[in-house]
Amino acid sequence: xxxxxxxxxxxxxxxxxxxxxxxxxxxxxxxxxxxxxxxxxxxxxxxxxxxxxxxxxxxxxxxxxxxxxxxxxxxxxxxxxxxxxxxxxxxxxxxxxxxxxxxxx
Numbered sequence: 172x173x174x175x176x177x178x179x180x181x182x183x184x185x186x187x188x189x190x191x192x193x194x195x196x197x198x199x200x201x202x203x204x205x206x207x208x209x210x211x212x213x214x215x216x217x218x219x220x221x222x223x224x225x226x227x228x229x230x231x232x233x234x235x236x237x238x239x240x241x242x243x244x245x246x247x248x249x250x251x252x253x254x255x256x257x258x259x260x261x262x263x264x265x266x267x268x269x270x271x272x273x274x275x276x
Contacts, residue, residue, distance in 0.1 A: 193260065196240040201225070202233050203268070206242065206256065210265050213255040215248075 197203050201223070208214060208222040219230050234254055237243040244257035256262055 192240070193242070193258065193264075196237060196242045197261075197264065197268075199233075201229070202237055203265075205230065205233055205237065206261065207265055207269055207273075209243065209254060209256050210262060210269070213246075213253040215251045215253055217251070219254065 197206065204223055205219060208219055214222070216227060216230055216234070219225075219234070220227055223230065234243060234245075238245070242256065242258050242261055243254050245252045245254045256265075
């Protein structure tokens, strides 16, 4: 195998690992719903609770995991935190998932 081919295979392996990591964050239905709720724009924990019909502790726990995975970030606004999608590659994935799997409204 040539050095060029070895390098290409290494790059493909690294890209596949990175993609698998992002998809892992999307593989949980609750986290996926949270991420979809953030596609239109930033939201507070309370707004996300309402959108999902979930408890504050559940939403906060899932957001903590999504932050650790680099999929969301937040800003403090007084006593509340506003969350947003932080990985630009995720928005087009979520939009396509929504298009394919979510009922028309």
